[in-house]
Amino acid sequence: GIQVEQSPPDLILQEGANSTLRCNFSDSVNNLQWFHQNPWGQLINLFYIxxxxxxxxxxxxxxxxxxxxxxxxxxxxxxxxxxxxFCAVVSIGNAGNMLTFGGGTRLMVKP
Amino acid sequence: DAGVTQSPTHLIKTRGQQVTLRCSPKSGHDTVSWYQQALGQGPQFIFQYYEEEERQRGNFPDRFSGHQFPNYSSELNVNALLLGDSALYLCASSWLTYEQYFGPGTRLTVT
Structure with a gap:
């Protein structure tokens, strides 16, 4: 099946700084979504792209x-x-829209 | 517009018992998917329901089963619980195969 890798795995920033998170996937995709998971576990939709x-x-x-x-x-x-x-993808040829997730990037922003 | 709802929020069960988790999709959505998220990992796809039938299934044993009702709501059943089934169970809904939206999750602890 498709593999999804995210980098970096952990990131610590000072408030006000900019950052770039990367998602690599091993095969062609139909859909890609980015999510933010808050400390309570809720996955919040960021982008459908x-x-x-x-x-x-x-x-x-x-x-x-x-x-x-x-x-x-x-x-x-x-x-x-x-x-x-989290980055999550739906691989081409998939009958439904099963999402395959990457391992995530854990971000901490310090005040 | 109500989002995806799940019940219960938390659940504690004993090894060998059975559990049923419930999900109501976002208004206008007809497809429901279930995911398991172990601590520190990305969500893993369990199965997806569309038109009251299981359309796709991930790499989970037959102890995991589900159902979708005519109003598009869904249940996830897990039999013969193992300690390793302790996780956050997430329900997601979508219209056909488009963008998925997640509920707040049910945190299951098996002792």
Whole structure:
């Protein structure tokens, strides 16, 4: 099955700093989603981005499907950005939309 | 607009017992998926229901079974509980095979 790798696994930032999280996947995909998991376990949708670039406030994401990677940019980080960021993909040829998750990037933003 | 809801929030069971978890999808959604998230890992796909039938299944034993009702809500049943079944169980819903939205999860502890 498809493999999804995220880097870095852990990231510590000072409030106000910028960061880039990376997601590599081993095969062609139909869909790609980025999530933020808060300390209570809730997965919050950030982007639905099988290709191209999207922006939402201080966050933006770019997926280059032909090169099998996606990037999540966080600018002017805030303490509330802390948590785990997951990339998840649906591989091409999938009958449904089963998501395969990466291992996540654990972000801590210090005040 | 109510999001995805799950019940119960927390559950403690003993090895060998059976458990049923419940999920109500987001309004307008017809597809429900279940995921298991062990501590420190990304969610793993269990199975997906569409039109009251199991459409896809992940690498989980037959002890894990499910059901979807005519109103699109769903149940996850786990028989003969093992200590290793302790995890956060997440339900996600979508319209057809598009973007998935997750509920808050049920935290299951098996003692």
């Amino acid at each position: 099988p290709s191209g670039t999207k922006q939402n406030g201080r966050l933006s994401a770019t997926t280059v499907a032909t090169e099998r990677y996606s990037l999540l940019y966080i600018s002017s980080s805030q303490t509330t950005d802390s948590g785990v960021y």
